[in-house]
Amino acid sequence: MTGLVAAMRPQARKTPDPRAVLLAEWRALLDSRPTPPRARDAAETLGVSEGALAEARRLSGEATALRDPGGPMGLVALLGALAPLGPLLALTRNGACVHEKTGVYAAPTPHGSMAQTLGEIDLRLTPAQWVAAYALVEGSADRPRRSLQVFDAHGEAVHKIHATEATDLAAFEALVDAWADPLAPPHAFTPRPPSRPDAPDAAIDCEGLMSAWARLEHSHAFAGLLDRFGVGRAQALRLAEGRFARRLRPEAVEAALCAASRRGVALMVFVGNRGAVQIHSGPVRRVEPMGPWVNVLDPGFNLHLRADRLAGVWLVRKPSIRGEIHGIEAFDGDGALIVQLFGARAPGQPAPPGWRVLVEEVAGEMAC
Structure with a gap:
């Protein structure tokens, strides 16, 4: 019963x-x-x-x-x-x-909380x-x-x-x-919390930021500069407009890639996210727009950029002990960095003059 x-x-x-x-x-x-x-x-x-x-x-x-x-x-x-x-x-x-x-x-090497690989696959990594x-x-x-x-x-x-x-x-x-870890428990991914908004412009020590920017000795110190002054990257460029940054039209990225292809100017192309930044150093040859995409289709290197998502593009100037470094930086509508273009250069050396001429001409044609 x-x-x-x-x-x-x-x-x-x-x-x-x-x-x-x-x-x-x-x-x-x-x-x-x-x-x-x-x-x-x-x-x-x-x-x-x-x-x-x-x-x-x-x-x-x-x-x-x-x-x-x-x-x-x-x-x-x-x-x-x-x-x-x-x-x-x-x-x-x-x-x-x-x-x-x-x-x-190549094997990664640690650098504090970061790591990098050099050689054919060039990466800057955040292990966390x-x-x-x-x-x-x-x-x-x-x-x-x-x-x-x-x-x-x-x-x-x-x-x-x-x-x-x-x-x-x-x-x-x-x-x-x-x-392989076949007994690993299921991983529970969590939704990404909303991004923290930038501090109001009035809360930023703008003159202190500009003064410290002018004293930069290495371009890789720029991220620390932003942290020190509590300013977002896109926000900093806007605050530096007319001094260290010049606003460009979104078409400037494609124009720079096409000009580099025509003139044989080697580039450094950075694309990243919160955990990895990947770098191409060398020529770009075959640049092909296809609908909203701008593509580089070269042996060993492909780039696929949604040009319709470019909301802010800047020519940025950073002082260094080996001369000024000029780059093009592109952001989406939320202020997130999409892609950066620089002239290819050997470590510790300034960019070749061909890049400086190219980027200034693009900036002149594509200034807002």
Whole structure:
């Protein structure tokens, strides 16, 4: 009788795994499209982060969680294991620009709370933002696409590493086996909190900021200068307008790329997010606008820029002990940095005069 009563009691319903629900939604989306959407676009359509979608794909075997080895560099240490794989495609992006470089990774070196890789793949990294990593196998069974993808705490992609035709796939798979963490609990990505607004202009010591700017000795000290005065980057350029910054039309970025291509002026092209900044140093040759996109389509380097998302473009002048450094900096409507262009130069050397001439001509034509 006791067993019968127990059997008649309502059974507690199992809460479905949200990853399984998301995976089903992902598959339904794929079935509804003639061309599979990119994971970032699909995640946006489904109302989740790209990291959450990668986590859900662990259930189908498409994604494998990778272990965090700990230590000051955390998941950034993964880059130190990549050299035996041969050439890889490094991808770093933000909401308006994608930067792709092909080459062999060098081991990262720490610099306080930061790290960097030099050589063919040139990166500046913030290890604290490298929170979760996955190995993914996408595409078809006869043409699989293999990648390693790293996300921040909010599921936004920090850095991606794609196998190429020249990659040693056996070494790639051995690396995944060595770093796999199949028992890792599901990672719960959290929504990104709203960005903190800039302080009111009246609260900024503008004269102190300008005075310290004029005394800069190295361009990499600029970020510390902004922190010291509690000023946002785009805000600082606006406050420095007429002294160290000149406002340009959004078309200035495309104009500078096209002029560099025509004249053979080598550039440094920086694109980043909160966890990684990726740098191309060298020529840009094939510049092709396509709809809202401005593209650089060169062997070993691709850039894809959403020109329609450029809300603020500036010519910026920074003093240094080796002469002034001139660059073009572009921002989105929220004041987030999208892309920076500088003249390519050897470490410790000024930019070649061709860049200075080019950027001044572009600024003259594209001034607001």
